[in-house]
Amino acid sequence: MPRPIRLNAFDMNCVAHQSPGLWRHPQDRAWDYRKLSYWTDLAQLLERGRFDGLFIADVLGIYDVYGGGRDATVRHATQVPVNDPAMLISAMAAVTEGLGFGLTASISFEHPYPFARRMSTLDHLTDGRVGWNVVTSYLDSGARNLGEVAQLTHDNRYDVADEYLEVCYKLWEGSWEDEAVVRDRAAGVFTDPSKVHGIGHEGEFFKVPGIHLCEPSPQRSPVIYQAGASARGRQFAAEHAEAIFTAAPTKEILKETVGDIRRRMREVGRDPYDARIYNLLTAITDETREKAWAKHDDLERYGDDEAALTLFSGWMGVDLAEYDLDDPIGEVESNAIHSAVAAFQQADPDGGEWTVRDIARWGVIGGLGPRVVGSPAEVADHMQEWIDYSDVDGFNLAYAITPGTFIDVVEHLIPELQRRGVAPTEYPPGTLREKLFGAGPRLPESHPGASYRRLAEPLTTGAAA
Amino acid sequence: MTPALPKRISVNAFDMSCIMHQSPGLWARPEDQSVRYKDLRYWTELAQLLERGKFDSLFIADVLGIYDTYQGSGDASIRRAMQIPVHDPVVPVSAMAAVTEKLGFGITVSATYEQPYALARRFGTLDHLTGGRIGWNIVTSYLDGAARNLGMERQMSHDERYELAAEVVDVCYQLWEGSWEEDAVLEDRDAQIYADPEKVHEIGHHGRFFDVPGVGLVEPSPQRTPVIWQAGTSPAGRAFAARNAEAIFTVAPTTATLRGYVDDLRRIAGESGRDPGSIKIFTEICTVVAPTDAEAKARYEDYLSWTDYEGALAFYAGVTGIDLSQLDPHQPLEYVDTDSARFALEIFSKADPDRDWTPSEVARFVGIGAMGPVLVGSPQTVADELERWMDEADIDGFNLAYAVTPGTFADFIDLVVPELQRRGRYWQDYDEGTTLRERLYGPGNRRVREDHPAARHRRAIHRSATDVAAAAATA
Helix, strand or coil, rough: CCCEEEEEEEEEEEEEECCCHHHHHHCCCHHHHHHHHHHHHHHHHHHHCCEEEEEEEEECCCCCCCCCCHHHHHCEECCCCCHHHHHHHHHHHHCCCEEEEEEEEEEECCCCCHHHHHHHHHHCCCCEEEEEEEEEECCHHHHHCHHHHHHHHHCCCHHHHHHHHHHHHHHHHEECCCCCCCEEEECEEEECCCEEEECCCEEECCCCCCCCCCCCCCCCCCCCEEEECHHHHHHHHHHHHEEEEEECCCCCHHHHHHHHHHHHHHCCCCCCCCEEEEEEEHHHHHHHCHHHHHHHHHHCCCCCCHHHHHHHHHHCCEEEEEEEECEEEEEEEEHHHHHHHHHHHHHCCCCCCCEEHHHHHHHHHCCCCEEEEEEEEHHHHHHHHHHHHHHHCEEECCCCCCCCHHHHHHHHHHHHHHHCCCCCCCCCCHHHHHHHHHHCCCCCCCCHHHHCCCCCCCCCCCCCC | CCCCCCCEEEEEEEEEECEECCCHHHHHHCCHHHHHHHCCCHHHHHHHHHCCCCCCCCCCCCCCCCCCCCCHHHHHHHHHCCCEEEECCCCCCCHHHHCCCCEEEEEEEEEECCCCHHHHHHHHHHHHCCCCCCEEECCCCCCHHHHHHHHCCCCCCHHHHHHHHHHHHHHHHHHHEEEEEECEEEECCCCEEEEEEHEECCCEEEECCEECCCCCCCCCCCCCCCCCEEEECHHHHHHHHHHHCCCEEECCHHHHHHHHHHHHHHHHHHHHHCHHHHHHEEEEEEECCCHHHHHHHHHHHHCCCCCCHHHHHHHHHHHHCCCCCCCCCCCHHHHHCCCHHHHHHHHHHHHHHCCCHHHHHHHHHHHHCCCEEEECCCCHHHHHHHHHHHHCCCCCCEEEEEECCHHHHHHHHHHHHHHHCCCCCCCCCCCCCCCCHHHHCCCCCCCCCCCCHHHHHHHCCCCCCCHHHHHHHHH
16 A cells, blocks of 8 residues: 655745746736635635645745845745735635645744634634644844844744743643533523633743633644754654654655654654654646646746845845855855755756856745656656655645646646545545544644643633633 | 705624624524634625625624623633633634625724734735725723733733824834835836835834834735724723724714714814814614514513623623622612712613613613614614714714624614615615725725825835935935
8 A cells, every 4th residue: 555645735925935936927826815816716726636735834024135135035026025824714714625724823923822812713713624834933024023022032932932832732722621611502601611721821931821712623722833944943843743844855865854853753752653744845747748848947937046046045044146146056155055955966967066046046946845847657756756765744835836836736646646546535524633644633642732631720710810 | 055965874793703792691592693603604604694785894893801800700701601702803804805895894903912013914914805895993902811811910001002002003004005105016027026126115113112124014905004993982092093093983872972972083083184074983783673663672672581691791890890790680779889880870871861770770781782772673763763873973874783693684684774775875785996995985095095194104106205305415
């Protein structure tokens, strides 16, 4: 029995997400991000392809490293303008039944008390199809505009993150008992107040004495997503995450990454397969290999080097505008770039040293993630090979153009995967968590959030706290 | 002299993302759907119903805390689902927008706990996704419980809350109006330019509460600034509302009381340089309507038998700070020598000086439509009353609270709207305006008026005056 391939779609509420310049392609609809119909159409398409979920990235800030400012970023719409992703979800939920929604929100945006309420509201209104991609990092340009919490986060981001999650878990898991809501119309009693508890949280960064404002939702805690790449980020993911996004450029690096994450999960007492791991990938496919490559070459023509460099400069903190496009990458002073580029160079048949231009060219389709071009069978082979080799669970599919890239996947690749018996033809029943793991809708007992289900005595309602 | 045409009566539905909004106890009636507040279809069905009735908008209240004054605890509120549990009201907006074309959405968000940078982005996003049908009801939160959970020992002082709100709002105005010029977005595929960076500006805000140096993250949306709602009644609240509000939401027991408020507010607005008539005023009402007066009266009596004493007094205590829990339910308030009883009596005597006000009568009053008047009768009777309120109080319309949802709205739409249409006081259909602001100011008026404080942050095309002066100086 071949191993199933899990798929997420990767998008962002902006024009140029991971394909710098390709918004100019005549078939690209990325700039329709402002319209609800773009999102509802996309959600229905992905549901037709039985994707696990739509994963929506976010930054609350602007990339301003390239050229020492934000002008090129604005010109190329490199993840700016960028709208709030949480506002999209209810409209998509209303036109789908099985698709999950992974929402990115940084702990530096707002206090956990209103945030926990927003996620619970989403979990109710989507019937338990929501996940939270916990972001602990930030853009400096954003943090400067966000005041206190952002400053706190800047100095101790993982300490703040641990406590932020603790507050959220207490609110989601520990405040309302399962039997608290009685809905007794005859007695006029909706909730039994003795089963609703103030969380009494007094921490280093937050004080939250009161009760959660929402009754228990289908999943209580949303599915926790994470994408941290640093060692500390991986550790955080190993402790909390149920879905993890990686961006390894080669299957060798991916194998090492996946192995490290699963080892860390085992060490913290979790089942190493209690997190689904998805690697970033951009797949360009069509009916045949020839058509796929023709499509790829057409797409690539619309890529914009400068736009790509605005993105990479922002990610890496190095102003690539200071280099000539033909400068060898070796001259760029950034370890982050070197490790990424080393991998690509390895895969490059020419074997020559990459220049700044080469990395920009690579990045115009799918950012710094790997890409695969080919017939449905070739792409499917490639995916299976990576999964078998690296023990990854699936892929987070970025687009070259949207929804074109996703349409090709749904029309050409998914049927091939279904024929091979590695992609579902129907959604499993239940919440997103049930779809991902086949167990219950709530966090498993081994998850740290589950430990807040029975909060320590004494408990009082929010009023008296 | 031709008599002026009677003013169109605008109606907004008043709801909240919770079970028991303004009619404590009535959730238990079998036909009431408020328990479906966590079902997305409740919201999409409601939006479609309201659009069928040509309502201006759906107005959604919010609190970020619980009512815990009654008996010094939140237990009664929790037991009776008195605005707890309560969801985030912004979340269902996009789903409702996707199934409607004209209905507006007035969403309550407290200015007390938000980072304006993130908040401005949220409303900018909603303005795009709804095609300009969003409004922001700015509240300055008053619940101590909410403050404690957000890391403040207690609520800030009343005046300080308004100072904070003023700065939050001002930062938002700058981000919405002043950061991206009207023609900043070029979408020029051939030249590879999405937006012209010269036409996107840092707002450079350095204030008492916030530093926001950067650019807005949202490109110009249909309205830019959402329609600004406010409900302030205190002196500081009135000043804030007179300065910022385009629409006011209020509640008053009589047309005379309301008229006093309306005149005062328009006077203050005029003094601060705004056209007094540009502030649209909506008062809360609840209607119980049936084909005949007798049937409506019978239904009202039936509703009254479902009102919930504990829930009503818990709500009343939460919003007024007056806890009547120690009193005998049937003891007349005039014989009770406590400050809270005296204060309660003063409020309710205005609503009805002839009634013998007891805690039980207070609960009956609050039990349907909360602190607002309830109009009971045939479509003709209710229409007469609506016209009387409009004309005597010089208001622009109503926020219609429900006794049962969506029943109260459906009855209003099926019975009262046709009657008002016959009288020429309600429109036959929406006009060609597509944004919420056009509901207030007529087709074509999508942006804040020139006399609104947000307009001050608009930029001249291409360059500000200082840029021009600086360029001239160096030339």
